[in-house]
Amino acid sequence: MIKTHKSNDKMDQTESTPPPAEESFWGLGKGDILLLMVLLLIALWYLRRRRNQNEVQPERTYSIQPTAINTMQISENSFIKKLKTSGRSLVVFYGSQTGTAEEFAGRLAKEGIRYQLKGMVADPEECDMEELLQLKDIPKSLAVFCLATYGEGDPTDNAMEFWEWIQGDLDLTGLNYAVFGLGNKTYEHYNKVAIFVDKRLQELGATRVFECGLGDDDANIEDDFITWKERFWPTVCDHFNIESTGEDVLARQYKLVEQTDVATDRIYTGEVARLLSLQNQRPPYDAKNPFLAPIKVNKELHKGGGRSCMHIEFDIEGSKMRYEAGDHVAMYPINDIELVEKLGKLCGADLDTVFSLINTDLESSKKHPFPCPTTYRTALTHYLEITALPRTHILKELVEYCSDEKDKEFLKLISSTSVEGKAQYQTWIQNACRNIVHILEDIKSCKPPIDHICELLPRLQPRYYSISSSSKLHPTTVHVTAVLVQYETTTGRTNKGVATTYLSNKHPIDGSDLPRAPIFIRKSQFRLPTRTETPVIMIGPGTGLAPFRGFIQERDLSRKDNQTVGDTILYFGCRKKAEDYIYGEELENYVQSGALNLRVAFSRDQAHKIYVTNLLQDDAELVWRIVGEKNGHVYICGILRNKRKFDRR
């Protein structure tokens, strides 16, 4: 910003050198003055027009509710003020990257009312967290933190500042708090953020009202959460000497407004945030403003075996997006059109109706669950996870839409925290992989209105892929290697992965415009050693090879550039050489040129199955030499035993 400002200053000085003001004014003829006045009027008209244009950006959607709008447009980061003005005492902060912690926070805040603790959800990034020091001034106040852990035990982006702040020397005496962590046991730093925050808040003098809950996304995080919640509320009641009203909280969070008079160019058609951002593309590109990248290549890598693995090349020329080997590319997919149509039918909806869902909580910073106004078709296609397995709170909300008592009872059971209910949820939803469409197909008397479904379903998240190219070799393209996700469920249905199905339908066709997909780059910590001499061992079975393809390309370039490059060893595994040996030729060329030491296990090409882990055992001496003696780096990416995912060094 400073740079731009400076260059403008410079331009002003060099390009206009007017004579002293008085002289120039009195030296003008009438014609000149007239011309100046016309120019002035044009400038005023232009400025006014620009101001009006700015005003009709997304906020225009609020014009349906003028009184509410004025309050909502005030940008407030004082959560204390919001709590006080709305008579609330419970604030639930979330640290979330892909929405689960945010969803859990929303559920807790909503349930508070049942215990006479009116709650609100807050994003720590949008709040002045220093105000936590003042929370104790509100009677019976409680701060709950739902925090996910990422990477090497790091907080999410939106919790980073809060994370740094609580490391400082603070006095939080009088603050009542509880923490629920979201993590995954297959990671080394399981739930590190929640565990640390819980401990640190206590060290700073705050009062822990209830023990820290830990959710494991590798098992059943919904179960962990509801089990924790079940004990959390009674303890909170004891602590504050309050009682539960005993009723379930099923109040709607959003008000439906169907709109017939919205100009077409004011209706969101899949933009992530800014209206028309996909038509009028403007860098910088990021999660809120993805780049609509042309797909130059989409080719099949498997030669047989019935599965499909795609090699995709996104063209990023002119986007100003940069990446390094090891980074991720995120893509916003759209849902299967057929599934959208089915859901519309099951809810008896006209999918082309234009509508807005408007938050009834005027203090909330989230005005709509997704960009509004839009059509139900767009919402179900672009904005909502219709293939996710619904959590228990959604099932609970469906009860009231069943006309058959048996269906009501069944939904009540599987959304309950009873042992039988949890077991049924596990079998009927999780093991059978039933999404909202399957549930409505199988519980025939359940006919929820489409707008309530739109309120309940989580927001469709971008899908992340390891970039499988090096920007040094391919500066204007980003490569992705993705296996098409498709499987049969126990109910005989075929479930399809949202993003890979979307990509599988995007093939460049000669003579036509290239297909496009909205993408952005996410930086990662998965990096080659800074010194090329350092040897590396990469373990990447299947598509776990993806980031290593970029690494190998990069080290090969360094070699060609006459730099000293340490051993580059790849352990790769797949089923059969003739079927799913992805990038086989490429890898063997690197071996030929001396750039790569390739160790490959074709598990099904012989009677005894062989995996990369067997190769590693056989190579124990080599591995020790690289790691123990040469201080080499070991990288693992992909799925090893027990479907456990590793993506870290």
Ligand SMILES: Cc1cc2nc3c(=O)[nH]c(=O)nc-3n(C[C@H](O)[C@H](O)[C@H](O)COP(=O)(O)O)c2cc1C
């Ligand atoms: C790339 C990635 C890295 C992760 N790193 C960790 C980790 O270090 N420790 C951990 O306990 N969980 C880790 N997780 C699991 C997430 O914390 C967990 O899935 C959580 O439910 C996500 O919450 P969110 O949807 O609110 O972002 C990781 C997940 C991903 C996708």
